[in-house]
Amino acid sequence: MTRVNRIVKIVYILSKYRLDDFLQAAPLSGPLRYVLMLSPWRLLPEPVLSRGERLRLALEELGPIFIKFGQMLSTRRDLLSDDIADELRHLQDRVPPFSGEQSTLIIEKALGQNINTLFTEFDVTPLASASVAQVHSAKLHSGEEVVIKVIRPGINVTIGQDLQLLFTLARLLEKYWADGRRLRPVDLVSDYKKTIFNELDLQIEAGNTSQLRRNFQDSSLLYIPLVYWDYTRRNVLVMERIHGIPVADIAALKKQNTDMKKLAERGVEIFFTQIFRDSFFHADMHPGNIFVSKVNPAEPQYIAIDCGIVGSLRPEDKNYLARILLAFFKRNYRHVAALHIESGWVPENTPIAEFETAIRSVCEPIFEKPLKDISFGQVLLRLFQTARQFNMEIQPQLVLLQKTLLNVEGLGRQIWRNG
Numbered sequence: 001m002t003r004v005n006r007i008v009k010i011v012y013i014l015s016k017y018r019l020d021d022f023l024q025a026a027p028l029s030g031p032l033r034y035v036l037m038l039s040p041w042r043l044l045p046e047p048v049l050s051r052g053e054r055l056r057l058a059l060e061e062l063g064p065i066f067i068k069f070g071q072m073l074s075t076r077r078d079l080l081s082d083d084i085a086d087e088l089r090h091l092q093d094r095v096p097p098f099s100g101e102q103s104t105l106i107i108e109k110a111l112g113q114n115i116n117t118l119f120t121e122f123d124v125t126p127l128a129s130a131s132v133a134q135v136h137s138a139k140l141h142s143g144e145e146v147v148i149k150v151i152r153p154g155i156n157v158t159i160g161q162d163l164q165l166l167f168t169l170a171r172l173l174e175k176y177w178a179d180g181r182r183l184r185p186v187d188l189v190s191d192y193k194k195t196i197f198n199e200l201d202l203q204i205e206a207g208n209t210s211q212l213r214r215n216f217q218d219s220s221l222l223y224i225p226l227v228y229w230d231y232t233r234r235n236v237l238v239m240e241r242i243h244g245i246p247v248a249d250i251a252a253l254k255k256q257n258t259d260m261k262k263l264a265e266r267g268v269e270i271f272f273t274q275i276f277r278d279s280f281f282h283a284d285m286h287p288g289n290i291f292v293s294k295v296n297p298a299e300p301q302y303i304a305i306d307c308g309i310v311g312s313l314r315p316e317d318k319n320y321l322a323r324i325l326l327a328f329f330k331r332n333y334r335h336v337a338a339l340h341i342e343s344g345w346v347p348e349n350t351p352i353a354e355f356e357t358a359i360r361s362v363c364e365p366i367f368e369k370p371l372k373d374i375s376f377g378q379v380l381l382r383l384f385q386t387a388r389q390f391n392m393e394i395q396p397q398l399v400l401l402q403k404t405l406l407n408v409e410g411l412g413r414q415i416w417r418n419g
C-alpha cells in the first residue's frame with residue numbers, strides 16, 4: 001500500500017467513526033480550526049457509540065501499529081480521561097498468522113542452516129500470532145523443547161510509514177492545540193517509537209530475559225525461561241518451552257489444588273522485589289504473559305515470558321517513591337507535595353500550599369476504605385493526575401511502574417477473590 005493510499009484509508013476510518021468529536025472538544029487554533037469547521041464529517045449522522053468505543057474500533061481497523069499505540073495510550077491515565085483509557089484497554093491484538101513456509105525461510109536465512117539441520121522437530125503451524133511476531137514450537141538435537149519467535153516479514157516498512165504519520169499528527173497537535181505543549185504528543189510518539197523498535201529487535205528481548213532469569217536464579221517465586229543464544233538473532237529468538245498453567249485459568253489452578261492465597265501474595269512479592277531489590281522489572285505483566293508452574297501447587301511458582309518491555313528505576317526515583325508512599329500513608333500531604341518538588345517531578349516554583357490541598361482532596365477519601373481495598377496503583381495514579389495540574393513533567397519510568405503495578409494488583413485481587 002502506497003503512502004497516499006494509506007493516508008486516504010486513515011482519513012476514511014477517522015470519518016467513519018466520527019473522531020472529529022475529539023477535535024471539536026479541543027481548543028484548537030490556526031489552520032486546524034478552519035479545516036474542522038469546513039470538514040464534510042459534520043454532514044454525517046451523529047454517532048451512537050461512545051467516543052471511547054469509536055476510538056477503539058477505529059484503531060482496531062487501522063491495524064497492528066495503531067492497535068499497539070492505543071494499548072500504550074491506555075496505560076497513560078495521567079493523560080487520558082477514564083472513559084477513554086478503560087475502553088482502550090479492550091484493544092485486541094489478534095492478527096492472522098503468516099505462513100509456516102515464510103517462518104522457515106526467515107529462520108534459515110537468520111541462522112544460516114537448513115531447518116532440519118537446526119532442529120529435529122519444527123511445527124510449521126504457529127502456537128500464537130500477534131502484530132509484531134509469531135511463535136512456533138520445535139525441538140533441538142540435544143532433546144530440549146523450545147519455542148521460536150519470528151518477526152513478521154515486512155513489519156519494519158509498515159511501522160516506519162505509520163510512525164511518520166503519527167509524528168505528523170503529533171506535531172500539528174503540539175502546534176495548534178492549546179494543551180499540546182503541556183501534554184507533549186511528539187514525546188509520546190517518540191516513546192512509542194522506542195518501545196515498538198525494541199520489540200522488533202529480539203536480541204534486546206533475549207537480553208532482558210537473561211537479566212531477569214539471572215535476578216531470580218534458583219528462586220522459588222519466579223521462573224524465567226532459558227534463552228538459547230546460539231540460535232538467536234535480531235529477528236529470531238529461540239528459548240526454552242514452558243508448560244505452565246495460564247494465571248487467568250482459575251479453574252485449572254484450583255483443579256491442581258494451587259494455594260491461591262500464597263499465589264496472590266507471591267505476585268506482590270515478585271513485583272516489589274523487582275522494584276526495590278533489582279531496579280529492573282518486567283513491564284508487560286498482563287495475564288497472557290504469566291503462567292504458574294505445575295510442579296508444586298502448595299508452593300506455587302510464577303513463570304514469566306515475553307520480556308520485550310522492561311522498566312528500571314534510578315536510585316533517586318526509588319528513594320522518592322518510597323518516601324512519597326510512606327508520607328501518603330501517614331497522611332502527611334505537605335511532605336508528599338514537597339517530595340514531588342524536591343525530586344524535580346514538578347517545577348520548583350509550584351505553590352506548595354495549593355499543591356498540598358489538591359493532593360489532600362484526592363487522596364483523603366482513599367482512607368475511608370479498608371486497607372485491603374486500597375490500591376497502590378490507584379494511589380500513584382491519583383498522585384500523578386493531581387501533579388499534572390501543576391505541570392508535572394512526564395516520567396516514562398514511573399508510567400511503566402504505574403502500569404505494571406495496576407496489572408499486578410488486578411491479577412492479585414482476582415486470584416485472592418477466587419482463593
